Amino acid sequence: MDCGNGARARQHVFLLPEYLKDASKKMKSGLMFVKLVNPCSGEGTIYLFNMCLQQLFEIKIFKEKHHSWFINQSVQSGGLLHFATPMDPLFLLLHYLRKADKEGKFQPLEQVVVDDMFPNCILLLKLPDLEKLLRHVTEEKEIDKKKYYKYSKEKTIKWLEIKVHQTVSALKTNNVNVSARVQATAFFSGDQVSSDKEEDYIRYAHGLISDYIPKELSDDLSKYLKLPEPSASLPNPPSKKVKLSDEPVEAKEDYTKFNRKDWKTEKKNSKMTAAQKALAKVDKSGMRSIDSFFATKNKKIGKI
């Protein structure tokens, strides 16, 4: 394979965790992209498994309009940048647990994680420490040393709340770019809005987490977190938000857009602030499906 010459095949530009390189020295196979159900949209989405590390990764695609890559002596249209980052498999298991809960009984996990559309979901069962994870979102029973699980909404909401708080602290501390932008927010808003800022963090973190759960659960979580109902018609945002709608919100938007799999759903859009809405109109192409990976024919490539 030579990417320098005649690489007519589509070249995918990826950022992977560095440790995958070391891990790959010891493995011959088991690093694979598969399509699983997206727990938010219900659509097929590509994930990456490392069966050696027993780890699941999600794939996000960054795309900005009108960009292309030069890669050595070749050109690649689209300018896409793919990210593979570790993912909590519980979000995916939750999808199946909620589905199985319609039967209203305790079930063993291998009866729960079944999918005619996405049979690769059985790979999830090979991930480590599932029993421990499942305690966050299920009630369990043990009969003859076999575990049976039933979805618990109460536990799930509490688990999601912790997720939101984890994310809030990351928004505040871990991320240099965010904190710089947060300072910009503070600059614009003055200190009278400091409590408001906390709410913004929570709302934002809630938005990020909502990308991994169905709408219904996202709404329940929003209520639980006492986030104010976003008004449906928002050509004019609430007054105190107005001054924030320029740059800081745009910074915010970077993440939200980047993280939103599915801009098409209008329901989701109605949950955004006016500024987010406005920005959503500007560029909806921040996220693209990685489906082209799996296309057996290369039909779609020409269009990009």
Next chain:
Amino acid sequence: MESSDEAAVEKCRVHLRPGTLCDAARATLHLLPCEVLVNGPAPVERFFTPAIRQGTDGLEVSFRGRRLRGEEVVVPPGLEGYVMVMEEKGEGVGKDFSEGSSNLREEQELAAPPEALERDFDRFMGATASFSRFTLWGLETIPGPDAKVRGALTWPGLAAAIHAQVPED
């Protein structure tokens, strides 16, 4: 999306050949602020690279009659950049056997997985190059700290918090 393809697709796994992550040679990447509608070879080194100048505040180049301003973007720590290409069906099968086939067969016999990870309808891809930095170009202006791609590069840090396992209570 073609539904006939879809049906077959959901089962399919695309195996990333682990060895290619170690072997991938360093590549030079430029992210350009324009659409180039073709994919394929381009004489980048002949026409683009030699025209790059070091300006007072960054790189400059003229491309298709427009002035581009550029700067280096370093891949965030903990991440490694790769260029990956899907193999044509059937490609690479021979290669697998050439590199330590006895070893592979032995392992397979020993392990004898009841459900093999690689099935004959699966596809393969490999890394063809790696990178730890690329040049980001803006039209007329330097992309700067507000470049969208820079925002995107902070995603892995945030994702780590979202997906960190919640401690048991």
